[in-house]
Amino acid sequence: MGKILGHITACFLVSWCAAIAAAPDDAGFQPSVQTLRVAANVDGEGDPLSLFTETLKGLGGAFSQDELLPADQAFRFSAEVENGNTVRVDWQIADGYYLYREKFRFSLSDAPGIQLGRIDIPHGKPKEDEAFGAVEVFYHQVGFDLPLIRSNTQPLRIALEAHFQGCAERGVCYPPMKKRVVLELPAAQASSGIPDADASQSTDSAAMQSEQDRIAAELGSRSLWLTMLSFLGFGILLAFTPCCFPMIPILSGLIVGHGHRITTGRAFVLSLSYVLGLAATYTVFGLLAGLFGSNLQAVFQEPWVIIAFSVVFVLLSLSMFGLYELQMPAALQYRFSSLTNRQHGGTVIGAAVMGLLSALIVGPCVAAPLTGALIYIGQTGDAVLGGLALFAMGFGTGIPLLVVGTSAGKLLPKAGPWMSATKAVFGVMMLAVAIWMLERILPPAVTMTLWAVLCIISAIYLGAADALPHDASGWRRLWKGVGMVMLTYGVLLLIGVASGSGDVLQPLYMIAGPAADSPRNSERVTFQPIRSVGELDRQLEKASQTNKWVMLDFYADWCISCKEMEYYTFSDPNVRTVLTDMILLQADVTENSAADQALLKRFNLIGPPATLFFGPDELERQSFRLVGFVDAESFLGHLQQVTQ
Amino acid sequence: MKWSHQLIIAVVAMLAIAAGFFSYRTFTAGPRDGPDLPHFSFPDVAGVQRDRSEWDGKTLVINFWATWCPPCREEIPEFIKLQEEMGGLGLQFIGIAIEDTEPVEAFMAEMTFNYPVLIGEDDGMSLSAQLGNTIGILPFTAVIDRSGKVVHAHSGPFNREQVMAIVKPLLAGDS
Numbered sequence: 001m002g003k004i005l006g007h008i009t010a011c012f013l014v015s016w017c018a019a020i021a022a023a024p025d026d027a028g029f030q031p032s033v034q035t036l037r038v039a040a041n042v043d044g045e046g047d048p049l050s051l052f053t054e055t056l057k058g059l060g061g062a063f064s065q066d067e068l069l070p071a072d073q074a075f076r077f078s079a080e081v082e083n084g085n086t087v088r089v090d091w092q093i094a095d096g097y098y099l100y101r102e103k104f105r106f107s108l109s110d111a112p113g114i115q116l117g118r119i120d121i122p123h124g125k126p127k128e129d130e131a132f133g134a135v136e137v138f139y140h141q142v143g144f145d146l147p148l149i150r151s152n153t154q155p156l157r158i159a160l161e162a163h164f165q166g167c168a169e170r171g172v173c174y175p176p177m178k179k180r181v182v183l184e185l186p187a188a189q190a191s192s193g194i195p196d197a198d199a200s201q202s203t204d205s206a207a208m209q210s211e212q213d214r215i216a217a218e219l220g221s222r223s224l225w226l227t228m229l230s231f232l233g234f235g236i237l238l239a240f241t242p243c244c245f246p247m248i249p250i251l252s253g254l255i256v257g258h259g260h261r262i263t264t265g266r267a268f269v270l271s272l273s274y275v276l277g278l279a280a281t282y283t284v285f286g287l288l289a290g291l292f293g294s295n296l297q298a299v300f301q302e303p304w305v306i307i308a309f310s311v312v313f314v315l316l317s318l319s320m321f322g323l324y325e326l327q328m329p330a331a332l333q334y335r336f337s338s339l340t341n342r343q344h345g346g347t348v349i350g351a352a353v354m355g356l357l358s359a360l361i362v363g364p365c366v367a368a369p370l371t372g373a374l375i376y377i378g379q380t381g382d383a384v385l386g387g388l389a390l391f392a393m394g395f396g397t398g399i400p401l402l403v404v405g406t407s408a409g410k411l412l413p414k415a416g417p418w419m420s421a422t423k424a425v426f427g428v429m430m431l432a433v434a435i436w437m438l439e440r441i442l443p444p445a446v447t448m449t450l451w452a453v454l455c456i457i458s459a460i461y462l463g464a465a466d467a468l469p470h471d472a473s474g475w476r477r478l479w480k481g482v483g484m485v486m487l488t489y490g491v492l493l494l495i496g497v498a499s500g501s502g503d504v505l506q507p508l509y510m511i512a513g514p515a516a517d518s519p520r521n522s523e524r525v526t527f528q529p530i531r532s533v534g535e536l537d538r539q540l541e542k543a544s545q546t547n548k549w550v551m552l553d554f555y556a557d558w559c560i561s562c563k564e565m566e567y568y569t570f571s572d573p574n575v576r577t578v579l580t581d582m583i584l585l586q587a588d589v590t591e592n593s594a595a596d597q598a599l600l601k602r603f604n605l606i607g608p609p610a611t612l613f614f615g616p617d618e619l620e621r622q623s624f625r626l627v628g629f630v631d632a633e634s635f636l637g638h639l640q641q642v643t644q
Numbered sequence: 645m646k647w648s649h650q651l652i653i654a655v656v657a658m659l660a661i662a663a664g665f666f667s668y669r670t671f672t673a674g675p676r677d678g679p680d681l682p683h684f685s686f687p688d689v690a691g692v693q694r695d696r697s698e699w700d701g702k703t704l705v706i707n708f709w710a711t712w713c714p715p716c717r718e719e720i721p722e723f724i725k726l727q728e729e730m731g732g733l734g735l736q737f738i739g740i741a742i743e744d745t746e747p748v749e750a751f752m753a754e755m756t757f758n759y760p761v762l763i764g765e766d767d768g769m770s771l772s773a774q775l776g777n778t779i780g781i782l783p784f785t786a787v788i789d790r791s792g793k794v795v796h797a798h799s800g801p802f803n804r805e806q807v808m809a810i811v812k813p814l815l816a817g818d819s
Contacts, residue, residue, distance in 0.1 A: 065777065065778055065781075068779050068799065070780075103712075165712060167713070167715070168781070170800060171715040171783075171800050171801045172713075172715060172781040172783065172799060172800045173710075173712065173713035173714070173715065173716070173781065173782050173783075174780065174781055175710070175742055175769065531773075532773060532778075534766060534770070534773075534780060593778060594778050594779055595773075595779075
């Protein structure tokens with residue numbers, strides 16, 4: 001046991017150091033991008049510019065960039081199809097910002113047989129501008145209809161481009177903004193002005209919609225109860241994604257680790273409080289999304305949070321291995337167990353807290369549905385509804401866990417050696433969860449070593465290295481066999497690490513050499529980095545000049561699906577071949593800087609992973625947006641559909 | 645036992661690496677020097693390409709502006725005065741317009757500039773972003789010392805007192 005402890009300590013020192021190395025906020029480690037880091041880090045601690053800005057604040061009249069909103073937040077533009085002949089445009093303008101009435105411009109593209117009619121822009125507030133004289137400006141909100149004159153009455157997808165410009169009261173202006181939106185027009189009368197009842201359904205009519213669109217659109221027009229029921233259903237489905245499996249050992253560990261005499265009722269109560277804790281976390285997500293809509297995943301995926309939770313899991317696993325009981329004085333142990341027996345509430349709260357915490361860790365892995373759900377909530381802007389809906393989703397995720405937890409309690413014997421073995425299995429699974437979490441921040445060589453260590457030590461405990469007596473039972477032989485397999489695999493992993501492989505599933509890849517028919521290749525596609533909305537626009541324009549498609553990938557260091565996409569999908573030789581015809585852009589939003597947020601906002605994204613496609617006409621094919629991991633084969637199919 | 649020796653060595657090595665990182669971090673981010681002004685080259689209204697190196701060795705005030713930005717237009721007369729008063733001390737204003745030549749030309753017909761105005765368009769905005777204008781607003785002004793270090797980045801109107809407070813020590817330090 002001492003050895004295991006020592007090894008784990010060493011491993012965590014390694015992980016701690018690696019986390020420091022991986023800390024994304026440090027400009028010093030990436031000299032090649034220094035100038036740009038400077039731009040992104042204006043408010044960063046120790047940054048020379050921010051120090052000067054700080055100094056200047058004392059002079060009065062000046063302000064730093066973090067007191068200003070990015071253009072997309074200051075002026076939130078939206079457009080929706082009211083009916084076949086009308087598009088409604090709307091701007092939500094932040095306090096202290098205004099838009100110029102005379103600067104609105106609109107144009108249609110991809111719209112054969114459709115023209116814009118005369119636009120009636122309401123009158124704004126008169127403003128005496130020293131430079132421009134008397135102008136009219138809009139504060140807080142402005143919205144009006146764009147009439148469409150149609151000779152083409154077929155349902156159609158068109159692109160609307162809106163130009164607008166505004167300033168802030170504190171004396172700064174934003175460059176003229178240009179927004180393109182793709183709209184699904186329903187069929188219409190050739191004469192204008194006849195409302196179309198189907199208009200609100202238009203978003204559903206697209207043959208293929210992206211995942212998050214579909215969820216958001218489906219939920220857009222339902223009553224509260226239906227909404228909650230839908231979210232409950234989503235939650236149950238979510239529970240069957242592989243990402244939620246780690247919750248099962250956590251919950252079972254709580255129940256098994258609880259004590260000797262656990263009744264079905266008690267197991268149910270514990271499971272329920274775990275599930276309620278889980279749901280509570282989602283509720284907070286929903287509330288926050290309703291209120292702020294900021295990047296939740298980024299907050300909860302900071303390296304230090306991951307490391308803290310890994311440590312918690314390791315500590316939990318140690319108790320599974322019986323380490324606590326060994327070290328705990330008998331008197332304390334007695335007091336602890338009597339305390340536990342007397343106060344049912346204590347452990348119930350413990351289970352609830354674990355539920356709360358595990359939702360934070362497992363949550364991001366269900367990025368696509370969560371994004372859809374949060375977008376829906378962001379659109380309603382209703383924190384109460386958001387909280388309720390996400391509670392339903394969290395509870396739905398918990399229902400299968402409830403069943404597992406409760407039945408596990410029933411199946412468990414009252415006492416016996418079986419239980420300590422089960423506890424050890426859960427302990428190993430908890431360690432596996434810890435490594436799984438660390439995988440997103442540690443280099444593959446380190447996590448692979450950790451996997452190897454886990455496999456080998458577990459194998460030894462399974463008796464892989466012990467000689468079998470002649471009269472050994474079938475079970476014992478089976479366990480030794482399983483142990484041998486794990487031992488072999490662990491050794492292979494170690495050899496893999498030594499030979500420089502970073503792939504847990506193909507540890508000997510580097511030794512075997514890249515076989516001709518191997519699906520994976522160490523070569524990667526190279527993306528052009530994009531740091532701001534302006535840069536993106538320029539690249540799109542360039543692409544349209546050469547008549548090329550553009551793929552924009554949102555990436556962050558903490559985003560495991562993004563890494564999977566890079567490693568398994570983008571590096572696939574067939575995928576790479578197809579991608580050579582496209583311009584590949586990547587937005588690294590690890591820092592979640594203002595520019596990053598502006599990029600995410602522009603596409604209504606909560607966070608990475610997301611892969612967007614733009615045609616040579618610079619328009620995003622929103623229905624082909626990908627959120628979350630997609631394997632190479634499906635991705636190829638998707639690419640074909642996109643470019644058709 | 646040999647194994648435990650190796651473990652100790654590994655732990656010490658890791659601690660050393662960590663210490664190295666921390667000290668690197670502490671000592672490289674000194675507050676004295678700003679970042680270097682990136683290289684740039686833009687045409688002026690006459691279409692002549694003007695290179696950053698033209699003003700090497702001067703204390704620069706680079707003002708990003710545009711004609712569609714009222715606060716930008718309002719602060720320019722004061723810049724012209726400051727250029728007149730302190731140009732002899734090695735102060736050089738440079739205007740970088742975030743738009744194309746036409747409106748700038750029209751504006752320059754109304755106002756007599758005594759410092760160069762360059763047509764930056766979108767690339768001008770990228771330059772300002774590198775100098776700290778991450779949000780992309782105007783006016784935005786950066787002050788660069790004689791050695792080419794960016795010593796100050798200013799968002800919003802930059803009035804006479806503020807300019808003087810930043811620029812004075814840079815000029816006085818030289819003589």
